[in-house]
Amino acid sequence: xxxPTSSGPTPSGPAPTDDLLERVDALLRSPEATDPDxxxxxxxxxxxxxxxxxxxxxxxxxxxxxxxxxxxxxTPLRIAVAATFTADGVAPLLxxxxxxxxxxxxxxxxxxxxxxxxxxxxxxALAAFRPxxxxxxxxxxxxxxxxxxxxxxxxxxxxxxEQVAATGMAAAGFAERTGSAVLxxxxxxxxxxxxxxxxxxxxxxxxxIWREANTLLLRAxxxxxxxxxxxxxxxxxxxxxxxxxxxxxxxxxxxxTPHVELVCAREAAAFARGVTGLGRKVLVLDxxxxxxxxxxxxxGPAGIELGTLYPGDCYxxxxxxxxxxxxxxxxxxxxxxxxxxxxxxxxxxxxxMVLRPDDxxxxxxxxxxxxxxxxxxxxxxxxGLDAFTFADDSAFECGLVRGSLPQVDVVxxxxxxxxHSSKILDPARFAQLGTTVTDTERTTxxxxxxxxxxxxxxxxxxxxxxxGLGIQVLVGAADExxxxxxxxxxxxxxxxxxxxxxxxEALTRRxxxxxxxxxxxxEVTDRFGAExxxxxxxxxxxxxxxxxxxxVLSCRVLSxxxxxxxxxxxxxxxxxxxATLLEADYTPTERNGPAASLYPDAGLSRREQDxxxxxxxxxxxxxxxxxxxxxxxxAPKETLDHA
Amino acid sequence: xxxxxxxLPGLVARVTRHPADEITADSRFSGLxxxxxxxxxxxxxxxxxxxxxxxxxxxxxxxxxxxELADEISRHLAARATPxx
Numbered sequence: 001x002x003x004p005t006s007s008g009p010t011p012s013g014p015a016p017t018d019d020l021l022e023r024v025d026a027l028l029r030s031p032e033a034t035d036p037d038x039x040x041x042x043x044x045x046x047x048x049x050x051x052x053x054x055x056x057x058x059x060x061x062x063x064x065x066x067x068x069x070x071x072x073x074x075t076p077l078r079i080a081v082a083a084t085f086t087a088d089g090v091a092p093l094l095x096x097x098x099x100x101x102x103x104x105x106x107x108x109x110x111x112x113x114x115x116x117x118x119x120x121x122x123x124x125a126l127a128a129f130r131p132x133x134x135x136x137x138x139x140x141x142x143x144x145x146x147x148x149x150x151x152x153x154x155x156x157x158x159x160x161x162e163q164v165a166a167t168g169m170a171a172a173g174f175a176e177r178t179g180s181a182v183l184x185x186x187x188x189x190x191x192x193x194x195x196x197x198x199x200x201x202x203x204x205x206x207x208x209i210w211r212e213a214n215t216l217l218l219r220a221x222x223x224x225x226x227x228x229x230x231x232x233x234x235x236x237x238x239x240x241x242x243x244x245x246x247x248x249x250x251x252x253x254x255x256x257t258p259h260v261e262l263v264c265a266r267e268a269a270a271f272a273r274g275v276t277g278l279g280r281k282v283l284v285l286d287x288x289x290x291x292x293x294x295x296x297x298x299x300g301p302a303g304i305e306l307g308t309l310y311p312g313d314c315y316x317x318x319x320x321x322x323x324x325x326x327x328x329x330x331x332x333x334x335x336x337x338x339x340x341x342x343x344x345x346x347x348x349x350x351x352x353m354v355l356r357p358d359d360x361x362x363x364x365x366x367x368x369x370x371x372x373x374x375x376x377x378x379x380x381x382x383x384g385l386d387a388f389t390f391a392d393d394s395a396f397e398c399g400l401v402r403g404s405l406p407q408v409d410v411v412x413x414x415x416x417x418x419x420h421s422s423k424i425l426d427p428a429r430f431a432q433l434g435t436t437v438t439d440t441e442r443t444t445x446x447x448x449x450x451x452x453x454x455x456x457x458x459x460x461x462x463x464x465x466x467x468g469l470g471i472q473v474l475v476g477a478a479d480e481x482x483x484x485x486x487x488x489x490x491x492x493x494x495x496x497x498x499x500x501x502x503x504x505e506a507l508t509r510r511x512x513x514x515x516x517x518x519x520x521x522x523e524v525t526d527r528f529g530a531e532x533x534x535x536x537x538x539x540x541x542x543x544x545x546x547x548x549x550x551x552v553l554s555c556r557v558l559s560x561x562x563x564x565x566x567x568x569x570x571x572x573x574x575x576x577x578x579a580t581l582l583e584a585d586y587t588p589t590e591r592n593g594p595a596a597s598l599y600p601d602a603g604l605s606r607r608e609q610d611x612x613x614x615x616x617x618x619x620x621x622x623x624x625x626x627x628x629x630x631x632x633x634x635a636p637k638e639t640l641d642h643a
Numbered sequence: 644x645x646x647x648x649x650x651l652p653g654l655v656a657r658v659t660r661h662p663a664d665e666i667t668a669d670s671r672f673s674g675l676x677x678x679x680x681x682x683x684x685x686x687x688x689x690x691x692x693x694x695x696x697x698x699x700x701x702x703x704x705x706x707x708x709x710x711e712l713a714d715e716i717s718r719h720l721a722a723r724a725t726p727x728x
Contacts, residue, residue, distance in 0.1 A: 021657065049689050053657055088681055247700045252684055 038066040043100035048258035055092025080131035082110040084142035085255035097269035139255035168220035175226025185232040186214040226506040274431035277491035286392035287336035306352035314417035319354035329439025476637025500589030546574035548584040561629035568627040668710025
């Protein structure tokens with residue numbers, strides 16, 4: 001699976017359109033057939049009519065059959081499309097965009113014009129579908145009364161703002177009730193409505209009023225838990241062709257042309273990657289002709305192209321974009337075939353460099369094969385290769401990494417360097433729902449992790465190593481500051497995730513504020529520094545029995561016994577509040593094998609198994625053995641609220 | 644002017660999933676498996692993109708056979724090729 005614009009050496013440019021549909025047909029003819037390159041081709045195709053037909057045909061084809069690697073997420077994403085207009089054209093485009101992103105999906109299309117009642121009625125078909133992601137698509141006709149009066153724009157404004165506020169509330173209510181992530185968007189105003197106002201002052205007023213309404217929609221996506229918004233109106237500045245074809249609208253209430261439907265579908269797929277935690281986390285960059293123009297080994301530090309003049313300014317821009325990513329939590333690394341001394345000199349001293357040594361989690365400058373270096377870096381950072389994006393100008397290096405590390409998203413920076421930044425910044429690539437305090441400090445955290453990994457290599461026994469680390473585990477109730485990070489962590493964590501599920505922001509907030517539940521955060525510090533929030537626990541608190549609904553731990557802190565200390569904390573709290581039993585659930589997934597042994601090893605006994613494979617474990621609290629390993633100091637961060 | 648009937652069955656097949664080699668000028672749209680208003684709108688978009696014409700939706704919706712549609716497209720192509728006056 002790769003990001004949409006990733007490309008290795010492309011042999012012959014874009015495939016002729018019907019060739020793509022023939023490849024889809026070949027998949028349909030045999031259920032065993034696969035076409036690992038098709039996902040990338042679909043991601044690159046720009047013809048919405050072709051992609052729509054492909055999406056209709058691909059309804060029952062899995063992402064695994066059109067991807068170069070097994071999908072990270074193994075259960076289909078439940079995604080609903082609810083629109084105030086006929087959105088039948090959006091659903092197949094969404095299907096292709098999701099498949100191209102490596103996501104299998106079950107798509108539910110609400111009947112036309114039913115957005116508002118489907119969101120607000122607790123018994124609606126939409127609610128019964130239990131979507132994980134809900135797209136709320138709206139056209140101007142649902143906000144603007146048909147007989148709006150251009151000579152009374154104040155009245156128009158009142159109606160508009162009321163409608164939009166109701167939309168925000170309905171979305172927030174639905175997110176809160178169902179736990180679904182809800183995506184709103186700004187609504188573009190079609191040309192006939194704009195042209196209905198003939199006075200320049202009034203037309204300016206209409207534009208302002210319309211944007212007030214869109215500003216409210218964007219604000220809903222900033223403020224309400226579980227509600228997000230994307231700026232469709234702004235995105236359309238880059239779309240070819242008009243917003244609406246009046247024939248399609250008058251005949252079938254199709255409010256968007258196919259090009260606009262494609263923009264929306266791709267934004268929604270990028271959002272789905274954010275919701276499911278599939279956004280890339282590491283950007284590995286080449287140096288020569290990638291981070292700067294020219295070859296430092298030949299041209300010398302003074303001869304490389306950077307600065308304010310073309311083409312040097314293109315490379316400077318790419319560095320600024322990379323820095324912006326770093327500030328939002330993406331880890332940067334250098335992987336370059338170069339002399340290390342020369343590279344360090346340029347990174348530290350070149351006056352036009354934007355990125356400096358501290359911006360990188362690792363600077364790998366030597367003559368080893370890049371696939372080997374990237375694989376080793378993934379190991380040192382304890383991150384999966386599917387978290388990596390690799391950008392290089394060399395077709396050879398791109399082909400090598402693409403071939404031997406198919407999980408890595410490869411961006412081939414070919415052609416005019418003016419286009420390089422946009423290639424890297426594709427919205428689906430680094431998509432995440434929100435950035436948190438930990439994101440801004442992530443480079444420092446991972447630099448420490450790398451140091452820790454290397455410290456490990458110099459120690460004798462594992463226990464000796466762990467004791468030398470001086471690990472402290474702090475557990476406490478999630479608060480306003482740590483909760484967003486926790487929600488993000490549960491989404492991103494697939495290995496040490498006891499159920500493989502994610503509660504989502506709305507539900508987590510509700511559990512954190514309830515006397516019958518609790519949400520705990522886990523922080524770890526050691527001699528290399530603080531790791532920040534690296535884990536969490538979702539609990540039911542009953543008078544007799546406490547139940548661990550889920551526990552997640554970042555792979556940053558695995559293999560140190562932290563999970564046992566956390567379980568100890570839960571058991572201690574439960575006993576202190578008068579409970580006698582501790583229950584814990586484990587649902588096996590394809591990736592959470594590392595978590596399977598925690599409950600049985602801790603002495604909980606296995607009880608019944610649900611049809612979905614969930615195993616229930618139980619223990620009497622007074623019979624539990626001490627769980628915290630000798631090398632860990634366990635400390636409560638604070639007492640639980642509502643206790 | 645290109646012969647529209649040499650390419651149109653391919654477009655009709657694309658949206659209806661009816662085999663292209665079984666689509667003739669006499670084929671009625673209503674007899675092609677998945678025909679319906681949404682399919683008709685998809686076909687219209689494909690035609691307009693492929694031939695660079697813009698049809699009057701009222702006329703388009705009245706058309707019954709693939710051959711009549713080819714004639715309608717040809718008329719638009721001819722009108723475009725011959726400037727008025």
